[in-house]
Amino acid sequence: MLDLLKRVQRELGLGVVLVTHDLGVVAETCDRVIVLYGGRIAEAGTTDSVFNRAQHPYTQRLLEAFPDVALSSERLVSIPGAPPRLNALTPGCRFAPRCHKVFEPCRSEVPAFWSVPGSDPEHLAACHLLDPRWEER
Numbered sequence: 001m002l003d004l005l006k007r008v009q010r011e012l013g014l015g016v017v018l019v020t021h022d023l024g025v026v027a028e029t030c031d032r033v034i035v036l037y038g039g040r041i042a043e044a045g046t047t048d049s050v051f052n053r054a055q056h057p058y059t060q061r062l063l064e065a066f067p068d069v070a071l072s073s074e075r076l077v078s079i080p081g082a083p084p085r086l087n088a089l090t091p092g093c094r095f096a097p098r099c100h101k102v103f104e105p106c107r108s109e110v111p112a113f114w115s116v117p118g119s120d121p122e123h124l125a126a127c128h129l130l131d132p133r134w135e136e137r
Ligand code: SF4
Pocket: 056, 057, 058, 093, 094, 095, 096, 097, 099, 100, 101, 102, 103, 106, 111, 126, 127, 128, 129
């Protein structure tokens, strides 16, 4: 099915939006990736850049939770807690209740999008860790 999609895309010059939880499919198929959490964009950029230089803690945990057949003895990482209920959202970053890097502003301020240093200019992440105001914390 993925091969067929790729062929149709190439032959007709189409853009294809693939919605999936399967990171292997993303790595194999997509030029660009947008990581969503709680209805918001957490991180976006070229697949190469996001997979190799993930900055948002949610993206990092997702990638760590992806099994690597070369490391069969390694335990997979899981993200504690549950996704937010969209009818009971809290202020600030929606990932804050589950984030292993949460700090003061996360529970009150919605993070802006920031460029990822050393990455392609299209690679952005919505996280206070990239906000220069909090560099000295
Ligand atoms: S803004 Fe804060 S809670 Fe949200 S992902 Fe970044 S560090 Fe974690």
